[in-house]
Amino acid sequence: MPEGHIIHRLAAENLKTFGGRPVRVSSPQGRFADGAKLIDGQLLATAEATGKHLFLGFEEGAWLHVHLGLYGGFTFGEGRAPAPVGVVRLRLENDDAYADLRGPTTCELLTAAEKTAVHARLGPDPLRADADPDLAWRRISASRTTVAALLMDQKVLAGVGNVYRAEVLFRLGISPHRAGRDLTRAEWDAVWADLVGLMHEGVGAGRIDTVRPEHTPEAMGRPPRVDDHGGEVYVYRRAAMPCLVCGTDVRTEEHAARNLFWCPSCQQA
DNA sequence: ATGGGATGCATAT
DNA sequence: TATGCCTCCCATC
Numbered sequence: 141m142p143e144g145h146i147i148h149r150l151a152a153e154n155l156k157t158f159g160g161r162p163v164r165v166s167s168p169q170g171r172f173a174d175g176a177k178l179i180d181g182q183l184l185a186t187a188e189a190t191g192k193h194l195f196l197g198f199e200e201g202a203w204l205h206v207h208l209g210l211y212g213g214f215t216f217g218e219g220r221a222p223a224p225v226g227v228v229r230l231r232l233e234n235d236d237a238y239a240d241l242r243g244p245t246t247c248e249l250l251t252a253a254e255k256t257a258v259h260a261r262l263g264p265d266p267l268r269a270d271a272d273p274d275l276a277w278r279r280i281s282a283s284r285t286t287v288a289a290l291l292m293d294q295k296v297l298a299g300v301g302n303v304y305r306a307e308v309l310f311r312l313g314i315s316p317h318r319a320g321r322d323l324t325r326a327e328w329d330a331v332w333a334d335l336v337g338l339m340h341e342g343v344g345a346g347r348i349d350t351v352r353p354e355h356t357p358e359a360m361g362r363p364p365r366v367d368d369h370g371g372e373v374y375v376y377r378r379a380a381m382p383c384l385v386c387g388t389d390v391r392t393e394e395h396a397a398r399n400l401f402w403c404p405s406c407q408q409a
Numbered sequence: 410a411t412g413g414g415a416t417g418c419a420t421a422t
Numbered sequence: 423t424a425t426g427c428c429t430c431c432c433a434t435c
Contacts, residue, residue: 146416209417210414245418245419302415305416
């Protein structure tokens with residue numbers, strides 16, 4: 141379930157599990173066999189994330205660059221690694237633990253310069269302390285593109301995906317169809333601040349929860365919901381269900397090749 | 410058994 | 423704007 145919060149968690153978990161020790165690196169599937177061989181047995185020195193990009197730094201200077209794409213994922217386990225199940229692109233292991241990577245859109249080795257180039261094409265990441273939200277504001281405030289599309293554009297903002305996009309716009313009552321340049325500075329500041337808060341909570345929880353305490357099913361006197369993506373949200377994947385705040389049916393449409401969800405009443409143009 | 414969908418992105422037009 | 427790609431899982435037949 142890869143938006144930026146998951147990638148930051150993965151950086152921390154990889155570092156905790158493998159950091160400072162030699163790591164056996166392999167590619168049971170074979171597709172990353174050449175790269176795995178180059179770093180096999182080296183110490184894992186660092187791990188970091190920017191947006192949805194994960195970087196593991198090895199002792200001789202190579203960077204393992206992973207992007208999960210739509211459905212890639214890591215599985216961690218304790219103890220000796222079992223025989224691989226399914227299509228495992230990358231396996232990291234030591235005597236105490238292992239991690240399997242399946243289905244990534246990117247799994248490659250980069251030089252430091254190549255890694256820098258990846259960072260250079262990404263906008264500020266709300267989860268990074270060194271992020272400069274002004275860089276995003278400059279692009280948004282000059283763009284005729286919808287705010288819905290801009291929030292998903294990793295050159296504008298790194299780490300926000302379809303769930304955070306839908307939810308932050310709902311929480312601030314902003315119609316997803318407004319042009320970026322029609323946002324006020326105050327609205328942008330609020331969007332950024334909310335993303336910083338929500339995404340940090342997401343890193344801690346490992347899931348996306350955006351519903352304020354006063355709107356939880358319990359507080360509203362509704363039966364509790366079980367959401368199939370794992371968190372409590374206002375509009376994401378709630379098409380044709382009543383808005384948790386006003387009761388209007390949540391709407392959905394395909395927007396720039398992604399499913400967009402919003403409440404037409406709470407988020408007026 | 411099958412097929413569609415998915416929290417993403419690159420490329421082509 | 424449309425298409426392809428990576429892989430798994432679930433609903434449906």
